[in-house]
Amino acid sequence: MKKIAVLGAGLTGAAAAASLVRQGHQVTVFDKGRAAGGRMSSKRTEQGYLDMGAQYFTARSEAFTQQVKQWLEAGQVELWRCKTALLSDDEGVISLTASEDKQQRFIGIPSMHSPVTALLQDIPLITGCRVLRLDYQQQGWTLHSDTGQDYSDFDAVLLTLPPVQAQQLLKQSGLPELFRSASDVLEPCWAVAVQAQSIPWGDAIFCQHPQLRFISHQQHKTGRSSCYILHFNAAFSALHLEQSADFWFAKATDILQQELGVQGEIRALVAHRWLYASQRDQVPLPGLLALPERPLWAGGDWSYGGRVENAYLAGLSLAQAVLTYAEQQEGTE
Ligand code: FAD
Ligand code: NAD
Numbered sequence: 001m002k003k004i005a006v007l008g009a010g011l012t013g014a015a016a017a018a019s020l021v022r023q024g025h026q027v028t029v030f031d032k033g034r035a036a037g038g039r040m041s042s043k044r045t046e047q048g049y050l051d052m053g054a055q056y057f058t059a060r061s062e063a064f065t066q067q068v069k070q071w072l073e074a075g076q077v078e079l080w081r082c083k084t085a086l087l088s089d090d091e092g093v094i095s096l097t098a099s100e101d102k103q104q105r106f107i108g109i110p111s112m113h114s115p116v117t118a119l120l121q122d123i124p125l126i127t128g129c130r131v132l133r134l135d136y137q138q139q140g141w142t143l144h145s146d147t148g149q150d151y152s153d154f155d156a157v158l159l160t161l162p163p164v165q166a167q168q169l170l171k172q173s174g175l176p177e178l179f180r181s182a183s184d185v186l187e188p189c190w191a192v193a194v195q196a197q198s199i200p201w202g203d204a205i206f207c208q209h210p211q212l213r214f215i216s217h218q219q220h221k222t223g224r225s226s227c228y229i230l231h232f233n234a235a236f237s238a239l240h241l242e243q244s245a246d247f248w249f250a251k252a253t254d255i256l257q258q259e260l261g262v263q264g265e266i267r268a269l270v271a272h273r274w275l276y277a278s279q280r281d282q283v284p285l286p287g288l289l290a291l292p293e294r295p296l297w298a299g300g301d302w303s304y305g306g307r308v309e310n311a312y313l314a315g316l317s318l319a320q321a322v323l324t325y326a327e328q329q330e331g332t333e
Contacts, residue, residue: 001025002326003153005143007131007169008160010038011308012300014119015067015315016158016322021123023323028151029123030143032130036120037113039277039301040308043193043270048218048225049111050193052272055216055229056080056105056204057308063316064309068106076118080107081220085202087260089209094259096201105204110223126151134173136294156295156325158318162186162276163286166298170291178289178298185286185302187234188241189213189277192252193269195227196262211236212255227269230255234278245271279306288317297321 002025006013009031017027035041042049059065071077086099108114133144134157141154159166167182179185198219205215213233218224230252240247249268256262279285279302288299299318301311 002155002322003140004028004156004158004322005030005141005151005154006158006160007031007143008038008300009033009036009116009120009125009127010160010300011040011116011119011311012160012315012318013038013158014116015312016160016318017123017315018119019316019319020322023319025322025326027123028154029120029125030129030131030145030151031125031127032146034127035113035117036125036127037111037116039274040108040112040116042108042111042113042224043272044111045269047195047227047269049223050227050270051107051112051216051218051221051224051229052191052193052270053274053277054112054308055214055231056082056107058103058105059309061309061313064312067312071115071118072106074118076109076114077106078109078222080105080203082203085205087205087207087209087212087215094209096205096260098202099206107221131169132172134169134175134296136175136296141296156297156322158322159296159298160300160315160318161298162300163298163302164276175294175296176291178291179286184280184283186276186306187278187280188237189234189274190232190237190240190248191270191272191274192230192232192248193227193271194230194249194252194256195225195267195269196256197264198226199260199262201260207233209233211251228256234280237273237277241273241275288314288321290321295322295325 006029039053130146135142143151163182163185203217214231216229219226248271299314303314304310
């Protein structure tokens with residue numbers, strides 16, 4: 001049995017931890033956030049849960065399809081019966097058209113982080129704990145955290161953090177850097193939640209628009225109320241990265257009123273900045289990364305191309321890397 005530290009309680013970390021625990025290993029998961037979920041987190045508000053990050057997920061691989069089936073059976077996930085539409089801007093002419101397809105899209109119930117929480121059930125999880133530095137000595141890894149507490153004697157470490165954060169941690173620890181250019185991997189996204197009069201546009205609106213990437217209407221999501229979440233695209237989010245929430249509420253209101261004809265009051269709810277949100281196009285996929293001669297691996301959705309499903313698959317691959325290492329160790333003992 002190995003003692004393993006998993007840094008990051010998003011879906012990658014949760015899938016890795018659950019898989020290792022199933023194989024009889026002892027795992028502790030650490031996250032700087034207040035709860036598990038990472039970019040699948042929903043914010044609890046008076047209006048119900050607001051999905052500020054991932055809006056839904058699809059399942060194409062056999063492994064993830066099987067996992068989704070289990071979540072569905074346990075009531076932790078539901079099919080999102082969403083009407084899809086396309087918002088396009090053709091040289092200033094905005095059009096919204098139905099764009100229906102047969103793709104199955106899933107959501108966590110009652111919030112997007114429910115499946116992550118379900119995987120981590122019964123696994124020690126230390127939240128509100130940012131790991132600042134890692135030390136590797138003969139007896140194993142020690143984690144130094146911003147709470148002032150140290151956690152020692154881990155045989156292996158899995159980093160499931162966005163590349164910039166993983167690289168910073170390695171640098172602060174005097175360890176070799178794993179990424180050639182960590183800042184090139186993930187791009188930002190400002191997410192804005194508002195309450196507005198309901199208009200039968202569709203629930204999942206893909207945007208080919210100079211500013212927007214996606215508009216999601218929460219009306220047909222169990223546990224949520226009739227709010228809209230607007231995701232601004234990476235270029236526009238990056239251009240106005242440091243703007244205040246008021247700027248983003250004004251932008252969202254302007255688009256809804258001027259371009260989509262929404263009438264009546266638009267109430268600002270939450271604006272959230274994701275610094276590391278989505279995979280940058282045309283950058284080679286890094287896959288899993290490993291430190292030379294030390295039992296530490298890094299991986300995440302970014303290893304295989306963003307998306308919730310890829311986070312899950314990265315978690316399984318990270319667990320497999322540790323299992324292979326443990327077998328090799330046993331062979332030499
Ligand atoms: P994360 O969820 O980012 O987890 C990493 C965790 O590490 C975080 O919880 C963080 O707090 C923690 N951490 C970082 N540094 C430290 C540290 N030093 N110490 C301790 N903990 C640390 N995908 C889809 O499939 N469908 C969608 O509709 C979709 N929409 C999206 C919309 C937005 C706005 C965003 C941001 C993402 C969206 N995605 C979507 C992508 C999807 O959310 C991600 O692919 C997935 O959640 C990534 O999971 P992860 O575990 O790899 O990383
Ligand atoms: P998917 O198959 O629903 O969508 C993949 C892509 O295909 C969409 O982004 C869209 O461009 C296009 N598309 C799909 N159905 C469409 C339709 N009916 N009409 C018009 N265009 C359509 O889901 P997936 O492959 O699991 O992708 C995950 C989703 O997560 C994508 O929508 C992606 O944009 C989103 N995402 C967003 C962020 C962010 O930062 N906002 C980060 C990661 C992923």
